[in-house]
Amino acid sequence: HGSGGEIRVERPRVRWKILDAWQAAAAQMGIAPIDEFNRGDNAGSAYFHVNQRRGRRWSMADAFLHPIAHRPNLTVYTHAQALQVLTDDQVHDDQRRGAWTTAQRRATGVRLLKDGQIVDVRARREVILSAGAIGSPHLMQVSGLGPAVLLAQHHIPVAVDLPGVGENLQDHLQLRTIYRIKGAPTVNTLYRNWITRGGMGLQYLLLRSGPMTMPPSTLGAFAKSDPELTSPDLEWHVQPLSLPKFGEPLHRFGAITPSVCNLRPSSRGHVRIADADPLTNPKILCNYLSTDADRRAAVTGLRMTRQIMAAPALARYHPQEVLPGPELESDEDLQQAAGExxxxxxxxxxxxxxxxxxxxxxxxxxxxxxxxxCRVYRVAGLRVVDASAMPTITSGNTNAPVMLIAERAARAILE
Known part of the structure; x- marks a missing residue:
């Protein structure tokens, strides 16, 4: 970022005293402060830069879709559900090298549920599936594109046997530790008071800055769990707030949530249909912490978080561990806590x-x-363009990498 391009990347418009202290504490533990994470080496800590335009979220729809929504060759259906990828055996596509050279079927369109009616949308050239790492394999499986054994179990005719569809699921498991603090404002304490809450609103309306411009995680850090590694394998997302779990009210005491995750998990899961009905949610098994390496990384991350919270730079704020709890000390206890x-x-x-x-x-x-x-093996005219295409999870957030996958696929389609 810096000039040109559709996606806006801006510096954050809010800072927190307690997060500045956390960054200083991380530095005392060997995680140096840096200006930002997008310079080729993300080791260190920094406030996250944000996809915003003057304090407002700048989404991929803002960047790529809205500016061209007027095009006559674009129709957008909302409140519609994809039910099935339609295929036939009339394979007559350009037989260039790659996944379509051995095609058994051709994608001809998509069946939708729109306003309570079934609608078949036909494709003259290609179908591009971008339903995400959960939705894309699920839709393929109910369309007969997937592991033959799984499809047979649910009495779905096998169009193309693709054993890898729905397998190899990977995710970053975030371990949310919570610490009470004193002597510095947090979202918990500001939101509790209607005067300070009104002040946050005014600051946003007048200056487009302050807590209402805050991304889900404000401060980040990357570090190695083992000095022998070539690049960081742990990431912290540090939030100036706390809550029992997502969707519940904030705690009524001042607190921060330094969450740590293993960036390169070895655990693998899957996404599989529960039945032949495309409206039935799939079965998702992530298999978090199913390997010794992932369990060791979880324990190391929790112990490093405790070391940062105990550093001198945070002492004046009297941090007290709420989760997982200071009484949990053994590796076994911390492994169990990580799962919880x-x-x-x-x-x-x-x-x-x-x-x-x-x-x-x-x-x-x-x-x-x-x-x-991004062409599907043995299914001519079908591409999958989303995070499900990654063979291995990235050592960081997945938003920008998905945009790059889409850019690559777009160029291939134009060619």
Whole structure:
């Protein structure tokens, strides 16, 4: 960022005394403050830069969709549900190298539920599926594109046997620790008072700054759980607030939530249909903390968080551990706590994974679903363009990488 491009990236418009102190405490533990994370090496701590335009969220729809919504060749349906990818056996596409050279079926459109009516939308060239790492494999499976054994269990005719569809699920597990603090404002304390709450609103309306411009996580840090690693494998999202769980009211005491996650989990899960009905939610099994390596990383992250919270820079704020609780000291106790505290950061990936192909258009792994142009193996005219295409989760947030996957696919389609 800096000049040009559709996505806006701006510096944050709010700072917090307690987060400045947390950053200083992290520095005392060897995690140096840096200006930002987008310079090629994210080791260190910084306030997150944000996708905003003058304090307002700048989404991918703002950047890419709204400016071209007037185009005559674009129709947008809202309040519609995709039910099925339609296919037939009339494969007559350009047989260039890649996933379509051995096509058995061709995608011809999508069946939708719109305003209570079934609507079939036909495609002359391609169908591009972007329903996410949960929705895309689910929609493919109910369409007969997936593991043959799974489809047979639910009496779905197998259009193309694709064993990797829905497998290889990866996610970042966030361990939300909570610490009471004194002597500095937090969202908990400001929101409790109607005067300060009104002040936050005025600050936003007049200056487009302050707590109402705050992203979900304000301060971040990246560090190595082992000095021998070549790059950080732990990330902290530090929030100047606390709550029992997402969707519940804030605690009535001043607190912060330094959450830590393992950026390169080895645990793998899956997304699988529960039945043949496309409106039935799929079964999602993340298998968090199912490997020794992930359990060790969780314990290390929790212990490093405690070291930061005990550093001299935070002493004046008298931090007191609420979760997981200071009485939990052994590795076994902390592993159990990680399983209880852990929540998703909404980074699921990998369930329609890209892979490499040989010169005959055959994937080198049975789990491969896509080629590097996001084309579905053996299904001509179908691409999957979302986080499910990542064979391995990124060592950081997934929003910008998904945009880059979309840019690559767009160029391939234009070619």
């Amino acid at each position: 505290l852990g929540t998703t950061i909404f980074h699921p990936v990998g369930t329609c994974a890209m892979g490499s192909f040989d010169t005959h258009g055959i994937p080198n792994s049975a789990g491969t679903v896509l080629d590097t142009d």
